Amino acid sequence: MNPEELRDRIIEAQEVLKGVAHRTPLSHSMTFSRMSGGDVYLKLENLQRTGAFKIRGAYYAIWRALHECEVSRCVTASSGNHGQGVALASRLLGVESTVVMPVHTPFYKVQAVKNYGAKVVLHGDTYDDAYAKALKIAEGENAFFVHPFDHLDVIAGQGTIGLEIVEDLPDVDIVVVPVGGGGLISGIAAAIKYVSKKKDVKIVGVQAEGCPSLYLSYRRGEPVLIEKPQTIADGVIVKRPGKLTFKLVRE
Template sequence: MNASSDLPVTLADVQAARELLQEIIANTPIESSRALGRMTGSEVFLKCENLQRAGSFKVRGAYTRMARLSAEERARGVVAASAGNHAQGVAVAAKALGIKSRIYMPVGVALPKLAATRGHGAEVVLHGYNVDESLAEAEKYATETGAVFVHPFNNKDVISGQGTIGLEILDQVPNVDTIIMGVGGGGLLAGVSVAVKARAKELGREIRVIGVQAENAAAYPPSLAADALVPLKKLSTMADGIAVGRPGQLPFSIIRELVDDVVTVSEDALARALIFLLERSKMVVEPAGAVGVAALMEGKIENPGTTVVVLTGGNIDPMLMLKVIQRGLSAAGRFLTVRIMLNDRPGALATISRIIAENDANVTGVDHTRVGGSISMGDVSITVNLETKGHEHCELVLTALRTEGFQPIVVH
């Protein structure tokens, strides 16, 4: 796809935002990933926005938007809505600019994100059970009070600020062929595509820009297919940072013109990507920040060439991390939970333990239950958590248990 001079955001806008942000943001590092390179047969780099100020790229767009407010607008204060990253970006920008900020966050938002947003000096109000409901309330507050609403993605200045990542990537990896990142409302993908496609045109070469969504929260593929905004009726993903039910009109108008593709990944693929980044790259990344890596690992990007994946954020709740690690290990065949019904007699558990030990699996937890709706008198339900070495090893353990007359049920 080709850049167009008719787009609402231009390369000049992104370059101006870069000048504005010079003293505010970190020029985040690029790290080579040999492991991903071996998987894809290409050179792969990670753009570490998880190491950005406030833990994500969002401060770029928030500061660009707010720094351009008039004195009268600043005096009225700002209001925003977010599940976490935009909230922290707005709070950091507001503090730096001396502006009062009020942030609406969904009920049940991760406690670390809530605490961090308050720690940056913002007033936080919990409202609604998803970002869309929080957004509606923030817009209502702006209308009633005159506070300036700072939209997380549907704003020209915000898109321009996010696009500065694209300029940094081109400086750091001049020979890049493909740039991959997660997409929710579309501000980041739109901004990067504007910068990258315009610069690629100047250089007379092609650079692909690809967005990635969680398959249970993917509003862009149907919207692009229909060439119109298609809202989702339901969102269900661990990647709360990109769980947006309706694309923004402004970024959508750019993405449909410039972006080469938007692909989706499963929750299990997301979990595996997070484990991979922890183990192989020593990177703590939230689920929304790992979708690009998940797409590469799942083979969703054909012939990527020299590739840069943007790790968009690292603000993950430790409790969610525990769950994701277990899911990721399970998806990779490295963690297995089985439930076995057996007669409640001495030695039965010892037999199961022997079989597991003989097949080189490690027991990490056992739950022994005699009472329950599906448990008959004289029976017991045993649930065993195991460390395993891959899917083949899981099948070896299960086969050994069945050979001894047990009927293990895998618990997902």
């Protein structure tokens, strides 16, 4: 993969997602601005369809797969948000979907995925167990596996957030991004790097102290596995960063 390829896909994703994903507001926060001594803006992806940014990457990845090969079914593993994004994206694109979730996933998350039209398979005690099961299902059914973060098109879809930030706030100095597997920060960083007229915009990733897989990997120069993550932030529990996201973050 070359940088131009990712740039082109982010730009394409923005066009593909028009009318599908909401262009969420960039809202000035008086409280955080006062606390920090600077102007702080919040990118309100909680107002996105399904309540999270995941629909962006899921929809674009499935859309591209449909245009590149014959796809009739999608499979993924998720503890919540990504599964909802894949379920809704698949329904909108006319593709069946299966989402594998750990057996202890809260009922409301399981029900939300079902409500968007996906078949849910409960398997294993951890996300890693569900992930392994999802890969087996995808292979057995010759289905398209939608990786939660370590896939170029998923990253490109999430990168559309970066385009919107620069368009709405051209003079942005620092962008702070929550980090799990690294798909969101990889896409946002790439988008801002390619389109911002300012060449000194800082991208700051924030990871749970109890599961700092990408943070430690970045410092050590190689992917690091967190054996026993300890955090209530279940949406960003990723024991090991992806190969692609690790490479992009280092660059």
